[in-house]
Amino acid sequence: MSIAEIVMGIILLLCCLILIFLCLSQDTKAQNSMTSAITGASSESFYGKNEGRTKEAKLIKATKYGLILFFVLTLAINIVPLFFN
Numbered sequence: 001m002s003i004a005e006i007v008m009g010i011i012l013l014l015c016c017l018i019l020i021f022l023c024l025s026q027d028t029k030a031q032n033s034m035t036s037a038i039t040g041a042s043s044e045s046f047y048g049k050n051e052g053r054t055k056e057a058k059l060i061k062a063t064k065y066g067l068i069l070f071f072v073l074t075l076a077i078n079i080v081p082l083f084f085n
Contacts, residue, residue: 004080012073019070022063027056 002081002084004084005077008073008077008080012070012077015066015070015073019063019066022059022066026059026063
């Protein structure tokens, strides 16, 4: 294994860990069900509506960019050995 493969492998591993963290930190889609009617859980305030959207939008955007980076790194790790043999 070359140094470039080892470095890209470490970066790929870090990218995987960050993607796992981003996916786990995203909120699940809440449904309007009987439990929310019983418990009185509602986000009708302006702060409640917008705070969730901006946090979730940032997490979704970061996840998309992370997945693109993961895809490019995976391709690079498989292509680099072809040129440096």
